Amino acid sequence: MEKVGVNLDEGTQEAIMTRWRHFESDSLGRPSIGLAQISLGLAFVSGFGAFSGIFSIPVGVYFALQTLLVAAALLTGSRGPLPRLRVPVPTVLFVAWWCFSYFWSSAPWAFRGVSVQDLASLVVVVLFIQLLSQRRFFRTLIWAGYCSMVMIAVALVIQPRKAYPDTGPLVGLVGGFVHKNYMASAMILTTVTVLCFESRVAVRRLVVVLSIIIVVLGKTTTGLASFMLAFVVLAFLVRMTRVTQYLGRASSMILLAAGVVLTATFAQLSRGLVGLVGKDTTFSSRTLIWDSVVERVKHRPLTGYGYGAFVNAYVDPAATINRSIGFGVTSAHNGPLELLLRLGIVGLGLYLLQFALTVRRGWRLQKRDEPAGRVILLFCVIVCTFAFSESFVMLGIWFALLSALSLDPLASAPTSSAQQSG
Template sequence: MLYTGGPLTVLVKGGVSEGEVESAGDTAIVQLTFILIYVITFFLLAIRWKKTVYVLTKNQNIVLLTGIAAFSLLWSVDPTITFTRIVALIGTTLFGVYLSVSYNSLEKHLLIVSFTFGLIVIVSLIFSVVLPKYGVMSGIHAGSWRGIYVHKNAFGKWMVLSAIICLLKCLKVDKKYFIWEAALGLSIFMLVLSRSSAAIIVFLDMIIIFSLLNVLRLQYDLIVPIIAFMMLVTSITTLWAVDNANEILGVFGKDTTFTGRTDLWELLIDMALRRPWLGYGYGAFWGLNSASEEVWRAIPWHPPNAHNGYIDILLNIGFIGLFIFAIGFIRNLAISLMLVRQYKTPEVLFPCMLISYFAISNFSESGLMVQNDFGWVIYVSLSYLLSASLNNKNHKSLTINHY
């Protein structure tokens, strides 16, 4: 729950909202909490060192990416920021490794993550109803629910993921229990109340992907005509959407620039091409340096990140880092699709749904290879689980069981 960004940050900031006077709060509490998590994680991995070494050997992509980020200290435009964020990235990565070591199957992963988001849903509901100073935004987004998070967009993003996980739990558990159906309904309800248009669009996309994954489980003679029909419908819908883009986006409070994002992306790509191969150093671009100040002079709303996970990787560790990330990402997606065809259990949909979710959501938000972020934690953990399942010769269980 802490790795999703709540609830410590909104509490220490006193519940201030965007457009109000910013309150720094005692953010040292948040930093110390994560440092404590790093130390405990390292200790837990150390006492399981044989399992840890085995897991690390199953996926060199994660080690290589983290290594490039660490070595970017050598060419960083702001070594101080890079150093602190590298420490946090390594700690976050190790926590993902810890999850794959201790919860060494997809079923266990779905269990621990579902209870985490179940808790997030309950606490967010309490914050929004009982403690509206913290759970409901004021200022320029007055009335939008944000639960245990600082901003409505973060809340909306995690409610989409919560809905996905609760949907998978609904498929798995006994139908006489309605806990996960209620959690699914609450997740969608609070997603709507967050008024996060990007999150709502991503949720609709995930429903389509969920349907496609179930189609993949059919016999081959049924898959081809169904997918052909869906592609035809998608093509027609896309052409209609392009012709009516302004009207459709207006419903969600957006325009064809995605609230200024396209202007930002164009400028950032130009900035990235100035240091194309290795970037500006991990986490160093967005700091008090000439690069980010040039962006802030051109973009009046002072973005704290690229609002695009792929561009942020490009700025951090260049085309080399983005290429290595893409190779690992495509590999994970391919393995997860293979498992969807091979197994019929709900938890097998879990990695494919999450990977698809991060692929789509990061076109409008930054959540790839970010320190102290749940997205990177679960991506690392699933990467090792998927790699281990590929090497599992008997294929009788999706478990890292060769320690």
């Protein structure tokens, strides 16, 4: 059979090779790569809360470990000069506002404890997404997901009653996680990343089956809904090239409008859907929490109560909220409301700006049919679905990932001749 070839001009060939080098090349040498992956893996597994139900790492110890790992990774050598590192402008402004909130924080000591770990994770993720190749970064994220699965098994062995409670308000598998929705979100993110980057069919099938079993055993309505939505969106994104070709230049606006309509429709039908699956329409008393949080936000709409607002249950606003609802909570159980309570309208606005930048980059990569684009857009879908009933997906490691995924590796990847030849 005669081979059919495609003739490309030199400019096109160079562009393709440059993108491939950026996808495969690391800015760090061999010893540093391992240290960077350990640092990243620790940030992911700790941020997901995979072992919080088994043991805890003190904030000071976590900060010291990450400082040592980052310093060692940067000092043990790099392949040529390091690229010019960048941080998204909305992230810089968000972190600055976050740090300034210490001055009006209702619990300064709690602010320090929460902020140190979250800031350390943010630095690690934003730094190493630029110094590691794109493939290696996502591989590290996948392996962190595998480690989280292992921690579920470990928890079932050493503390089965706590890992799978059959009585009380939180019935269902939780493993070593602090909450079953922490577990579900980590499993879904791991699964979609594997489906986008793993080429071995057997591995893909195994991860999907295990994740479905874990989420089903967790008995979390939010997790199941998010899982189904993620699969639907992934199926659409895989076939999106044909859709955009059919719709033409107006495809972005049409798809955005369709998304807004679907979201509004879901919001109108949500209470009925919740009732059909046997849940109360207060979303396990979350509406009571939301009403109380809104009342506290009205007192400080612009600034909020500081980043550690919910850490100390004995001072305002946490104490007032708990008294008004009649039981204790440790978060607003809603992402946007949590940010409003902590950092006010300013903080929420900066977060939404960063979210928009991340979606824009994911959409750009998706239009080029790159797997990273699908992972980024699916990550944003996961954040949106879980943020309806949980706060953690807009904070900590999830915000660090949101910020890092907005950085274009084509702009920050190494370009020196030494790096290209290595």
